[in-house]
Amino acid sequence: MSGSSFDTSKPSGSFPDTWKKPPFIKNKTLRWLVYLAVILYFAAAFGTMDINWTRAYEGLPRGAEFIASFFPPTMIDSNGVDVSGTIVEGILESIWMAIVATVAGIILSVPIGLGASRNLAPTPVYLFCRGIIASSRTFPEVILAIFAVKLFGFGSFAGLVALSIGTIGFFAKLLAEDIEITAKSPNEAIESTGAGWFQWVNYAIQPQVLPRMIGLSVYRLDINFRESAVVGIVGGGGIGATLKTSFERYDFSISATILLSIIIIVMMLEYSSGYLRKWVQ
Amino acid sequence: MLRLVNVLKRYKTGDVALNNVSLEIPDGQVIALIGPSGAGKSTLIRCVNRLVTPTEGKIFLGDTELTALSSRALRKARRRMGMIFQEYALVERLTVMENVLSGRLGYVGFWASWFRKFPKKDVQEAYRLLDRVGLMDMADKRADELSGGQRQRVGICRALIQNPELLLVDEPTASLDPKTSRQIMRLINELCAERGLAAIINIHDVHLAQMYSQRIVGLKLGELVFDGPPDGLVPDVLTEIYGEEDWEATIEDVDEDDEDVDEDGETEGPRT
Numbered sequence: 001m002s003g004s005s006f007d008t009s010k011p012s013g014s015f016p017d018t019w020k021k022p023p024f025i026k027n028k029t030l031r032w033l034v035y036l037a038v039i040l041y042f043a044a045a046f047g048t049m050d051i052n053w054t055r056a057y058e059g060l061p062r063g064a065e066f067i068a069s070f071f072p073p074t075m076i077d078s079n080g081v082d083v084s085g086t087i088v089e090g091i092l093e094s095i096w097m098a099i100v101a102t103v104a105g106i107i108l109s110v111p112i113g114l115g116a117s118r119n120l121a122p123t124p125v126y127l128f129c130r131g132i133i134a135s136s137r138t139f140p141e142v143i144l145a146i147f148a149v150k151l152f153g154f155g156s157f158a159g160l161v162a163l164s165i166g167t168i169g170f171f172a173k174l175l176a177e178d179i180e181i182t183a184k185s186p187n188e189a190i191e192s193t194g195a196g197w198f199q200w201v202n203y204a205i206q207p208q209v210l211p212r213m214i215g216l217s218v219y220r221l222d223i224n225f226r227e228s229a230v231v232g233i234v235g236g237g238g239i240g241a242t243l244k245t246s247f248e249r250y251d252f253s254i255s256a257t258i259l260l261s262i263i264i265i266v267m268m269l270e271y272s273s274g275y276l277r278k279w280v281q
Numbered sequence: 282m283l284r285l286v287n288v289l290k291r292y293k294t295g296d297v298a299l300n301n302v303s304l305e306i307p308d309g310q311v312i313a314l315i316g317p318s319g320a321g322k323s324t325l326i327r328c329v330n331r332l333v334t335p336t337e338g339k340i341f342l343g344d345t346e347l348t349a350l351s352s353r354a355l356r357k358a359r360r361r362m363g364m365i366f367q368e369y370a371l372v373e374r375l376t377v378m379e380n381v382l383s384g385r386l387g388y389v390g391f392w393a394s395w396f397r398k399f400p401k402k403d404v405q406e407a408y409r410l411l412d413r414v415g416l417m418d419m420a421d422k423r424a425d426e427l428s429g430g431q432r433q434r435v436g437i438c439r440a441l442i443q444n445p446e447l448l449l450v451d452e453p454t455a456s457l458d459p460k461t462s463r464q465i466m467r468l469i470n471e472l473c474a475e476r477g478l479a480a481i482i483n484i485h486d487v488h489l490a491q492m493y494s495q496r497i498v499g500l501k502l503g504e505l506v507f508d509g510p511p512d513g514l515v516p517d518v519l520t521e522i523y524g525e526e527d528w529e530a531t532i533e534d535v536d537e538d539d540e541d542v543d544e545d546g547e548t549e550g551p552r553t
């Protein structure tokens with residue numbers, strides 16, 4: 001019979017009454033060396049940074065003047081022409097770009113995401129799909145848009161391609177990671193019924209990842225709309241192109257109108273995505 | 282009949298989970314597999330339906346050599362073996378009906394399963410099984426709305442709708458309270474008797490193992506150390522399997538206890 005009862009013979013005073021959390025780096029010398037290295041690095045970094053405080057100070061009134069020129073936001077340009085039509089057109093084009101890029105990107109992401117999941121795909125497929133994801137994530141949307149404009153010329157198609165590729169990098173990666181953390185036991189259970197691979201994905205994987213994926217698609221739609229303003233500036237069409245034109249003509253009150261509309265639309269998307277996510281849970 | 286011949290499983294880490302296990306289970310026999318955690322009980326039943334591939338040895342179900350099957354043939358063979366899991370292993374966001382019908386996935390085509398258009402007799406059988414385990418009204422509920430005992434009943438239906446010859450049962454009661462545990466064990470036992478099913482039941486609770494099986498097999502560190510009738514589990518045998526402990530209290534009079542459970546057996550049914 002092994003002793004399973006507590007030993008009550010020791011007096012309570014014989015136990016230590018202080019306790020400290022063990023340090024993250026156990027070796028004392030190494031720990032202090034790491035601290036020292038971090039401090040030295042920051043000191044050196046500050047030393048080499050060339051901050052011109054006088055210039056920053058002198059810039060303040062110029063900045064205030066620039067911001068003041070945004071008000072009041074209008075739709076009439078400096079020549080007295082009403083540009084509201086152009087703004088609406090730009091916004092509609094951006095919305096259309098964002099929706100098409102999100103849908104196209106997600107459709108392309110699903111097979112790539114499945115292939116990039118360690119628990120689904122054999123190693124060669126896994127590496128190939130991870131490669132696609134990594135390369136699409138290497139470049140931010142602006143860079144992708146510059147390439148796309150060079151390839152397809154100015155206009156919304158170039159922006160659309162850039163946003164779709166950006167969506168693949170985002171969505172496929174998160175899908176793969178979500179698939180990798182699905183519960184093991186239902187996956188085994190469906191496998192042990194003799195289900196085929198596609199049936200297994202449909203019955204075991206899909207229900208576990210779908211709610212999060214729906215939330216993420218709305219989130220990506222919102223990102224794509226914002227990014228459409230950026231890709232427009234480098235020639236990718238949409239509201240970004242309108243914004244760029246207004247800046248170039250020094251019609252800052254029109255730029256203000258455009259920025260406000262972008263903010264309002266993003267906020268609406270933000271609100272509806274939160275609502276939708278709650279609903280699918 | 283299920284036959285394991287010199288089965289050995291060595292994991293990538295080098296751990297030997299099963300060491301030369303040979304075992305024969307005739308049709309319709311319910312055996313309990315006992316042993317301490319890490320003895321290889323889970324590995325053994327997972328080797329049978331090849332969720333785990335044995336390193337050496339052969340496993341036969343009837344005339345089929347399970348260890349030699351291609352992936353297509355393996356899917357067909359898996360239909361003949363229903364599995365019941367410790368944490369129920371239901372797909373929580375699917376309905377109870379979908380969970381039960383998923384037991385037919387090995388029989389229906391992809392598009393039929395995608396559109397949830399299962400053959401009429403499968404749907405009928407699913408309702409019949411749900412009614413048998415007292416969950417007829419739960420068909421449209423989502424699996425995560427059910428209690429532990431109810432979920433395990435759905436798990437049992439999913440295994441049985443495969444129309445298997447053999448049930449592989451992995452710790453069916455580990456997450457359940459003592460009363461529900463007994464109800465589930467009794468249900469599995471009755472269903473095996475009704476259908477003439479053989480079953481391997483991994484179980485930690487020695488007492489339940491004695492109550493609800495015809496034969497007990499003991500594993501220790503991947504090796505078979507006991508194979509005999511439930512009343513052969515004397516303290517010396519339990520010490521051999523699990524190590525030194527006071528075993529007298531664990532193996533009380535089994536018969537008396539069985540009657541005790543039958544009395545409240547009538548309360549078995551859905552709770553909401």
